[in-house]
Amino acid sequence: MSHFSYRSGVLHAENVALTTLVKQFGSPLYVYSKAALIENYQSYAKACAAAGRAKSGALICYSVKSNANLAVLNVLGQQGSGFDIVSGGELQRVIAAGCDPKKVIFSGVGKGREEMRLALSHDILCFNVESIPELHRLNEVAGEVGKVARISLRVNPNVDAKTHPYISTGLKENKFGVAYEDALDCYRAAAALPHIEVVGIDCHIGSQLLDDAPLLEALDKVIELIDQLHAEGIDIHHLDIGGGIGIVYHDEKPVPVGDYLGRVFARVDAWRAKKYNGATIDVMFEPGRSIVGNAGILVTEVQYLKHGEDKNFAIVDAAMNDLMRPALYEAWHGVEVVEQKEIAAQIYDVVGPVCESGDWLAKGRTLAIAPGDLLALLSAGAYGMTMASNYNTRGRAAEVLVDGDKVHLIRKREQPADLFALESIIS
Numbered sequence: 001m002s003h004f005s006y007r008s009g010v011l012h013a014e015n016v017a018l019t020t021l022v023k024q025f026g027s028p029l030y031v032y033s034k035a036a037l038i039e040n041y042q043s044y045a046k047a048c049a050a051a052g053r054a055k056s057g058a059l060i061c062y063s064v065k066s067n068a069n070l071a072v073l074n075v076l077g078q079q080g081s082g083f084d085i086v087s088g089g090e091l092q093r094v095i096a097a098g099c100d101p102k103k104v105i106f107s108g109v110g111k112g113r114e115e116m117r118l119a120l121s122h123d124i125l126c127f128n129v130e131s132i133p134e135l136h137r138l139n140e141v142a143g144e145v146g147k148v149a150r151i152s153l154r155v156n157p158n159v160d161a162k163t164h165p166y167i168s169t170g171l172k173e174n175k176f177g178v179a180y181e182d183a184l185d186c187y188r189a190a191a192a193l194p195h196i197e198v199v200g201i202d203c204h205i206g207s208q209l210l211d212d213a214p215l216l217e218a219l220d221k222v223i224e225l226i227d228q229l230h231a232e233g234i235d236i237h238h239l240d241i242g243g244g245i246g247i248v249y250h251d252e253k254p255v256p257v258g259d260y261l262g263r264v265f266a267r268v269d270a271w272r273a274k275k276y277n278g279a280t281i282d283v284m285f286e287p288g289r290s291i292v293g294n295a296g297i298l299v300t301e302v303q304y305l306k307h308g309e310d311k312n313f314a315i316v317d318a319a320m321n322d323l324m325r326p327a328l329y330e331a332w333h334g335v336e337v338v339e340q341k342e343i344a345a346q347i348y349d350v351v352g353p354v355c356e357s358g359d360w361l362a363k364g365r366t367l368a369i370a371p372g373d374l375l376a377l378l379s380a381g382a383y384g385m386t387m388a389s390n391y392n393t394r395g396r397a398a399e400v401l402v403d404g405d406k407v408h409l410i411r412k413r414e415q416p417a418d419l420f421a422l423e424s425i426i427s
């Protein structure tokens with residue numbers, strides 16, 4: 001978290017004090033570091049360059065669902081990033097952010113006809129198809145609009161990602177992708193459809209993976225399938241190994257991104273040299289969390305301290321509607337006091353104002369705080385704002401992007417009237 005650090009006892013985002021940001025934009029407030037975003041993206045880009053794939057042969061498709069703010073997409077697009085989307089809405093965001101739809105891949109188990117039409121009209125790079133019925137629907141829709149849809153099949157390699165069950169996606173019991181055993185038949189079916197062009201293969205076994213062994217196991221299974229397909233005359237131009245390298249929330253020790261990519265490229269290159277005379281294959285990645293997770297924090301103001309017999313509560317103005325991860329996965333976020341003070345520390349559960357006992361942000365933290373103080377919830381850049389809701393008619397927080405000394409408001413705070421603007425009373 002080097003881009004969020006204390007200076008004279010006050011937590012800063014790059015060169016700007018969080019206290020200054022809250023004075024200007026209010027609380028709760030999502031704060032992102034542009035330098036951190038770029039650095040994280042570059043850890044992927046540099047690994048691609050180190051494997052001789054600086055200009056071609058690799059594509060990083062940032063997973064839009066992890067943080068979909070237009071400014072975030074724009075910064076990454078300027079770095080050369082492609083995008084992995086899971087809805088038509090996300091495609092519209094990519095376009096609104098001034099990024100290239102031809103670098104978009106479209107994942108997700110439930111793509112609608114309208115979403116397919118939109119994606120075809122923008123000539124996206126590839127649909128990651130997750131079932132046979134989806135394949136037939138896509139063929140039909142592409143036929144209607146006179147296009148050929150480039151596809152990859154998302155295969156489910158039945159590999160245990162050893163992560164939280166809600167974010168594990170590569171096991172047989174998960175809803176994602178086609179079963180490994182069925183993949184050949186699905187590809188044969190795809191190859192026979194007139195409005196479908198088979199270009200790739202993909203998998204995504206889960207999120208917040210700390211070890212790359214399951215990812216490399218999935219890669220080996222994908223490689224095996226590509227060989228089988230090749231033997232049948234179906235040639236695959238790209239393989240996409242999904243997202244999933246984890247980040248440090250607490251005391252995790254994730255494999256460095258560069259090491260993981262290095263191992264992927266080494267395996268791919270050795271395999272291509274041995275079986276394909278060195279003919280290359282494009283390699284794609286779909287990282288989300290590892291690009292934006294540690295590039296963002298959520299700042300919140302302490303409202304009340306409640307000292308009970310068993311527990312102390314710090315009631316803050318952010319809640320589960322702003323940052324859902326603790327309520328949803330019992331996720332751990334670091335909590336820092338924005339202005340360090342010489343007062344007695346106590347152990348608190350940090351909770352929000354929402355009327356649910358599940359509305360907590362952190363439990364059992366030792367904090368030296370008084371009402372009115374600011375707290376920073378760390379590593380909140382991914383699956384923070386994108387999962388935020390308006391539960392309890394709470395407007396979503398404002399978002400700012402800090403770039404050195406400069407501060408950009410990249411999303412205004414929602415006002416109550418915004419929240420019911422689409423509603424009407426019956427006459």
Ligand SMILES: *Cc1c(COP(=O)(O)O)cnc(C)c1O
Pocket residue numbers: 063065066084107108204206207208242243244245286287288289290382
């Ligand atoms: C969510 C998702 C990702 C991103 O996962 P991270 O763990 O954030 O890197 C990539 N691909 C697919 C298909 C996803 O659903």
